[in-house]
Amino acid sequence: MNPAARKIVPRPKALNCPQCGAAIELRAMGAAASVVCGYCASTLDATNPQLVILQRWKAKMTVQPFLPLGSRGKLAGAIWEVIGFQQRGIQVEGTDYYWREYVLFNPYKGFRYLSEYDNHWNFVTAIPSLPVAGTNARNRPTVTHDGIVYDHFQTARASTSFVIGEFPWQVKMGETVEAADYVSPPHMLSSETTKDEVTWSKGEYVPAQDIWTAFQIPGAPPPPVGVYSTQPAPPAAKSTRPWGLFFVFSLLLLGMMIFFATRALQETVLNETYTFNPAATGEKSFVTRPFVLRGAKANVHVAVHGDLDNAWAFISMALINEETGEAFDFGRQVSYYHGVDGGESWTEDSRDDAATLPSIPGGLYYLRLEPETEAPTGAAAALAQRPIRYNVQLVRDVPFYFRYFLGIFLLLLPLPFMGRKGANFEALRWHESDYGVPPNAIAWSSSSGDDDE
Amino acid sequence: MSQPSAICPNCGAPIRFRWSSAIQTTCEYCKSILVRHDVNLEKVGQVADLPPDISPIQIGTEGVYRNTAFQVIGRIIYSHDIGAWNEWHLIFSNGSSGWLSDAQAEYAVSFLSQPESPLPGPGEIYRGWEYSQQGVRLAVTTLTEASYEGVEGELPFTYWDKERCRFADLRSVDGRFATIDYTEAPPLLFLGEFVEFESLRLTNLKEFEGWTA
Numbered sequence: 001m002n003p004a005a006r007k008i009v010p011r012p013k014a015l016n017c018p019q020c021g022a023a024i025e026l027r028a029m030g031a032a033a034s035v036v037c038g039y040c041a042s043t044l045d046a047t048n049p050q051l052v053i054l055q056r057w058k059a060k061m062t063v064q065p066f067l068p069l070g071s072r073g074k075l076a077g078a079i080w081e082v083i084g085f086q087q088r089g090i091q092v093e094g095t096d097y098y099w100r101e102y103v104l105f106n107p108y109k110g111f112r113y114l115s116e117y118d119n120h121w122n123f124v125t126a127i128p129s130l131p132v133a134g135t136n137a138r139n140r141p142t143v144t145h146d147g148i149v150y151d152h153f154q155t156a157r158a159s160t161s162f163v164i165g166e167f168p169w170q171v172k173m174g175e176t177v178e179a180a181d182y183v184s185p186p187h188m189l190s191s192e193t194t195k196d197e198v199t200w201s202k203g204e205y206v207p208a209q210d211i212w213t214a215f216q217i218p219g220a221p222p223p224p225v226g227v228y229s230t231q232p233a234p235p236a237a238k239s240t241r242p243w244g245l246f247f248v249f250s251l252l253l254l255g256m257m258i259f260f261a262t263r264a265l266q267e268t269v270l271n272e273t274y275t276f277n278p279a280a281t282g283e284k285s286f287v288t289r290p291f292v293l294r295g296a297k298a299n300v301h302v303a304v305h306g307d308l309d310n311a312w313a314f315i316s317m318a319l320i321n322e323e324t325g326e327a328f329d330f331g332r333q334v335s336y337y338h339g340v341d342g343g344e345s346w347t348e349d350s351r352d353d354a355a356t357l358p359s360i361p362g363g364l365y366y367l368r369l370e371p372e373t374e375a376p377t378g379a380a381a382a383l384a385q386r387p388i389r390y391n392v393q394l395v396r397d398v399p400f401y402f403r404y405f406l407g408i409f410l411l412l413l414p415l416p417f418m419g420r421k422g423a424n425f426e427a428l429r430w431h432e433s434d435y436g437v438p439p440n441a442i443a444w445s446s447s448s449g450d451d452d453e
Numbered sequence: 454m455s456q457p458s459a460i461c462p463n464c465g466a467p468i469r470f471r472w473s474s475a476i477q478t479t480c481e482y483c484k485s486i487l488v489r490h491d492v493n494l495e496k497v498g499q500v501a502d503l504p505p506d507i508s509p510i511q512i513g514t515e516g517v518y519r520n521t522a523f524q525v526i527g528r529i530i531y532s533h534d535i536g537a538w539n540e541w542h543l544i545f546s547n548g549s550s551g552w553l554s555d556a557q558a559e560y561a562v563s564f565l566s567q568p569e570s571p572l573p574g575p576g577e578i579y580r581g582w583e584y585s586q587q588g589v590r591l592a593v594t595t596l597t598e599a600s601y602e603g604v605e606g607e608l609p610f611t612y613w614d615k616e617r618c619r620f621a622d623l624r625s626v627d628g629r630f631a632t633i634d635y636t637e638a639p640p641l642l643f644l645g646e647f648v649e650f651e652s653l654r655l656t657n658l659k660e661f662e663g664w665t666a
Binding site for chain 1: 509534539557558559561580592594595597624625626627628629630646651658660661662664
């Protein structure tokens with residue numbers, strides 16, 4: 001038997017800061033390399049029971065962590081205790097940007113980190129394997145890890161400006177590393193490089209509410225500001241989804257169109273050819289033989305063809321229900337003109353005209369027709385003496401296509417705006433990057449990438 | 454009780470070996486470091502108090518790696534300027550020996566391997582240096598100057614008199630891992646891979662107050 005077996009490792013006892021005497025609680029059971037006094041901010045060697053001072057510092061608690069040291073929360077299937085907190089900053093073109101990092105500890109699973117910037121949270125895990133460096137189609141740097149390509153976002157020198165609690169490395173105020181971020185939302189790969197070491201970690205965007213729930217923080221989290229590099233695009237901003245919806249609804253419309261087209265009666269109820277003499281006087285109107293329009297309510301397609309020559313004709317029509325006397329009045333005009341102008345012959349052909357009368361109840365109907373044309377005058381008179389022949393065809397219940405295509409067209413209308421919303425989101429995401437524009441956008445400046453301001 | 458056993462030359466306590474090839478062990482009672490010479494044990498040093506325990510693993514922890522059961526029988530503790538880590542000596546059910554390194558709960562299993570090509574000297578290696586073995590390309594990510602903090606249990610070599618150690622850690626794109634150990638000349642190469650804590654299915658772990666495994 002191993003004498004160490006079954007022995008429960010107790011919680012470390014509270015110690016006193018050798019610099020200022022304040023009580024220091026070690027939460028990571030000695031797994032941490034350093035601990036920073038919450039009162040005087042001296043960095044102490046957490047692996048040494050005497051808490052040797054590594055860095056003397058006199059500072060006030062100027063940054064209050066959202067998650068107090070010692071609080072526990074369940075994230076990614078495990079319980080984590082907050083044991084350390086630091087604020088780090090980078091300087092980009094003279095402006096300081098700060099973010100905050102929490103060290104999470106579980107004695108079996110080790111360390112994880114939470115980073116927070118403008119209320120955007122990421123859960124960060126160190127990764128043991130090395131991402132593969134590459135470039136994208138626009139020659140911008142990428143890294144590939146586990147088959148996912150991450151686009152380079154930013155490289156900057158990050159320095160620690162405030163620190164408290166325990167860390168798995170010897171954290172120091174003013175400590176500087178070169179930090180590079182590569183993103184593939186909602187994930188980020190980050191490298192931190194010093195002379196002797198390069199470490200990689202993978203972050204995943206976590207909604208602030210999930211942090212609040214995990215650590216049981218009362219109230220609602222402050223709303224995040226702007227778009228963060230790993231923030232998933234909201235559903236409406238995803239450019240594939242509107243197209244997917246468009247496709248689905250278009251298919252639906254086409255399906256309806258085919259369904260109703262195959263069910264349409266398409267019954268020709270009248271197909272007659274008439275003539276009239278423009279020169280004739282007297283009553284021009286007449287009625288057709290009666291015909292039956294089957295079904296309850298359906299459309300009636302009326303097609304008029306005029307056998308004309310340099311003339312026009314207007315046919316006034318009324319579809320009259322023989323039983324009820326209800327009349328649907330309408331008219332169609334046909335014309336055909338041709339000639340020679342400056343040596344070139346021209347034609348203006350409108351010999352066919354058609355209309356669809358919607359929602360005509362079934363029943364026995366007849367059509368009243370009244371053709372009209374220009375009274376022949378002058379030189380045309382002799383020609384126009386010719387009688388005008390015209391054909392009228394009535395079809396009950398024709399399939400209609402136009403409204404479906406109109407529907408599809410209307411579905412298309414919001415797409416450019418939705419696409420733009422997605423593009424805007426990506427533009428906002430990448431605005432804060434070293435490039436100012438998304439990885440596949442054409443850079444306005446040359447390859448330097450720094451002069452886009 | 455087929456394990457070879459002996460008596461601690463310092464305190465007379467029985468010393469049981471879990472592994473017949475062990476060269477060095479520590480007495481569980483008086484903490485003497487004992488080196489085996491044929492059947493005799495020689496006390497070569499005394500283990501100082503171990504630094505605060507930082508790992509859920511302990512001597513006697515059992516687990517499974519690539520379908521082969523192992524037991525933790527020894528440990529070397531190193532410290533460097535930004536922390537400490539453990540190299541746990543594993544003895545597998547097939548008799549082979551390997552190492553489980555535990556650096557702040559980042560776990561890797563590795564085995565002593567014969568280098569396919571000569572390794573650079575301690576002054577020639579640098580971060581970013583690349584090495585290929587068994588078709589795996591590895592690059593140096595960390596150079597560590599470590600000091601030797603303590604030992605526990607059975608080890609395949611004598612490790613009691615090494616003070617400063619230089620290590621180069623190498624990583625691949627797919628989670629493979631290598632360490633070049635400059636405590637010997639020519640340097641030793643350990644090849645392996647990073648492992649998830651859960652995948653080792655460890656039992657007989659240390660228990661921590663206020664936590665459940």
